[in-house]
Amino acid sequence: MKKLLSAADAYIAKMNWKDLALVKLCLCAAGVMLGLAAPKKLRKWAALGAVAVFVATYLPIMLKFLPHLTAWGREETDA
Numbered sequence: 559m560k561k562l563l564s565a566a567d568a569y570i571a572k573m574n575w576k577d578l579a580l581v582k583l584c585l586c587a588a589g590v591m592l593g594l595a596a597p598k599k600l601r602k603w604a605a606l607g608a609v610a611v612f613v614a615t616y617l618p619i620m621l622k623f624l625p626h627l628t629a630w631g632r633e634e635t636d637a
Contacts, residue, residue, distance in 0.1 A: 570578075589608065596604045 573581075593601065593604050593608065
C-alpha cells in the first residue's frame with residue numbers, strides 16, 4: 559500500500575492545474591452518478607453527506623491556498 563501511495567504522490571507532483579481540474583471533474587461526475595442512483599428515501603441523507611464532505615475538504619484546501627494567493631497578489635503589485 560505504501561508503494562501505491564508513493565507512486566500516487568510522485569504522479570501528482572508532475573501534474574499541472576489542468577490535470578487536477580480533470581480529476582476533480584471526473585470525481586464530481588462520479589458523485590453525481592452515485593447521487594442519482596440513490597433511492598429517493600436516501601437522497602436527502604446523501605446530499606447532507608456530500609455537503610459535509612465538501613465543507614470538510616474545501617475549507618482546509620482554501621486555508622492552504624489563501625496565503626499563496628495573497629503573496630501572489632503582493633508580488634504583482636510590487637512589480
